Amino acid sequence: xxxIQSGILKKLVDALPKGLQVDPTSMKQAFNGGATxxxxxxxxxxxxxxxxxxxxxxxxxxEFMTVTYKASLTNDALTSMNKKKLITNVANFTGSDIGSSxxxxxxxxxxxxxxxxxxxxxxxxxxxxSNGDKDYLTETKARQNDTVDYKLIYSVDSQSxxxxxxxANLVDTLPQGLSLVPKSIEVSDTNGMIDHxxxxxxxxxxxxxxxxxxxxxxxxxxxxxxxxGGIVNSAIVNNITxxxxxxHEDVVSNLTTLNVSDVDAFISVPSLIDFGNVNLGGINRTxxxxxxxxxxxxxxxxxxxxSVAVSLDDMKDKENNSLIPIxxxxxxxxxQRQKSADEDGSWQPVSSEGTALQTGWFSGNQVNLNLTDYxxxxxxxLRMRSDxxxxxxxxxxxxxxxxxxxx
Numbered sequence: 001x002x003x004i005q006s007g008i009l010k011k012l013v014d015a016l017p018k019g020l021q022v023d024p025t026s027m028k029q030a031f032n033g034g035a036t037x038x039x040x041x042x043x044x045x046x047x048x049x050x051x052x053x054x055x056x057x058x059x060x061x062x063e064f065m066t067v068t069y070k071a072s073l074t075n076d077a078l079t080s081m082n083k084k085k086l087i088t089n090v091a092n093f094t095g096s097d098i099g100s101s102x103x104x105x106x107x108x109x110x111x112x113x114x115x116x117x118x119x120x121x122x123x124x125x126x127x128x129x130s131n132g133d134k135d136y137l138t139e140t141k142a143r144q145n146d147t148v149d150y151k152l153i154y155s156v157d158s159q160s161x162x163x164x165x166x167x168a169n170l171v172d173t174l175p176q177g178l179s180l181v182p183k184s185i186e187v188s189d190t191n192g193m194i195d196h197x198x199x200x201x202x203x204x205x206x207x208x209x210x211x212x213x214x215x216x217x218x219x220x221x222x223x224x225x226x227x228x229g230g231i232v233n234s235a236i237v238n239n240i241t242x243x244x245x246x247x248h249e250d251v252v253s254n255l256t257t258l259n260v261s262d263v264d265a266f267i268s269v270p271s272l273i274d275f276g277n278v279n280l281g282g283i284n285r286t287x288x289x290x291x292x293x294x295x296x297x298x299x300x301x302x303x304x305x306x307s308v309a310v311s312l313d314d315m316k317d318k319e320n321n322s323l324i325p326i327x328x329x330x331x332x333x334x335x336q337r338q339k340s341a342d343e344d345g346s347w348q349p350v351s352s353e354g355t356a357l358q359t360g361w362f363s364g365n366q367v368n369l370n371l372t373d374y375x376x377x378x379x380x381x382l383r384m385r386s387d388x389x390x391x392x393x394x395x396x397x398x399x400x401x402x403x404x405x406x407x
Contacts, residue, residue, distance in 0.1 A: 121154070128148045156210065291377060298401065300365075308400070335380070
């Protein structure tokens with residue numbers, strides 16, 4: 001868990017040490033201890049073991065943002081721990097006090113590691129022959145309706161003091177976007193193994209596995225996801241009993257990733273641009289957004305450059321039947337860039353026809369392109385007139401992508 005207090009948040013980065021493996025589907029955030037919201041799994045890079053989350057929230061005194069996720073210890077912790085048998089996880093976030101320049105803040109936690117008397121490992125890999133894969137990998141590309149092959153190898157180390165007693169379960173629950181191909185499960189040795197698998201889960205009860213022995217399970221899955229991006233998951237061996245009759249913690253495999261492509265789509269769009277409360281007091285006011293809830297993540301895997309735009313309809317208070325129309329002077333403004341979110345940008349009115357995030361094109365061949373830095377705190381402003389009636393006004397933002405004419 002990471003907790004951040006006071007100021008304007010920009011980005012949280014947590015580079016995990018070897019030996020800690022994140023479940024990217026478990027990442028969540030909450031404001032002031034309120035309801036949690038899911039963080040898109042694409043914010044975790046399995047290759048570098050790094051969580052990198054663009055954040056868009058302004059925090060006042062005694063307000064805080066909490067980010068939580070689940071992580072499992074793997075055998076790599078035994079080689080990455082220091083002389084004190086600790087591994088250290090260091091996280092940092094970029095942010096600022098209101099009106100100040102950005103700073104980087106750091107926090108860390110030490111995790112004690114106790115070498116076990118039972119050493120085992122679960123390795124997961126995937127192969128997509130229609131993509132040209134000849135070997136099993138930890139990451140590959142896929143398209144909708146492809147059939148991919150998975151392989152699980154569970155082994156007990158030859159130097160382990162204890163071995164595995166029968167009765168443990170090897171479980172691989174397929175995430176949304178994958179379905180198990182019926183009757184596709186193959187095991188290296190059926191002696192003592194019991195298959196309890198269902199339509200969306202591989203579940204094999206294992207026999208005794210002595211030191212230096214292993215079992216191998218293969219199965220096929222169909223890609224039925226219509227959503228581009230990464231399908232990430234791992235497998236687990238649970239209900240473990242060692243040869244001395246004592247139980248042992250679960251063993252989690254490495255992550256495998258299917259990068260589903262060839263689909264243009266918005267993976268995630270913000271659910272709320274919040275400008276807070278204000279008393280106009282008979283004068284015109286300009287409000288800047290204090291938070292943006294949700295991320296802006298797009299996929300555009302084709303080669304053409306493209307633009308991303310947003311449009312706005314009139315803002316309405318349904319309860320009081322009041323309306324703030326879009327007019328020539330502008331109502332909602334976006335800080336538009338030329339080529340990068342790092343630029344200062346210039347304020348442009350958001351029209352009903354659409355206003356681009358930047359004047360230059362985004363490059364093609366993008367999957368899980370995170371554009372949240374373009375729409376965070378102080379990237380929107382709202383112009384309120386003194387004659388606007390009081391109320392709770394809401395407007396609908398519509399996002400769109402447009403390809404360039406040239407490839």
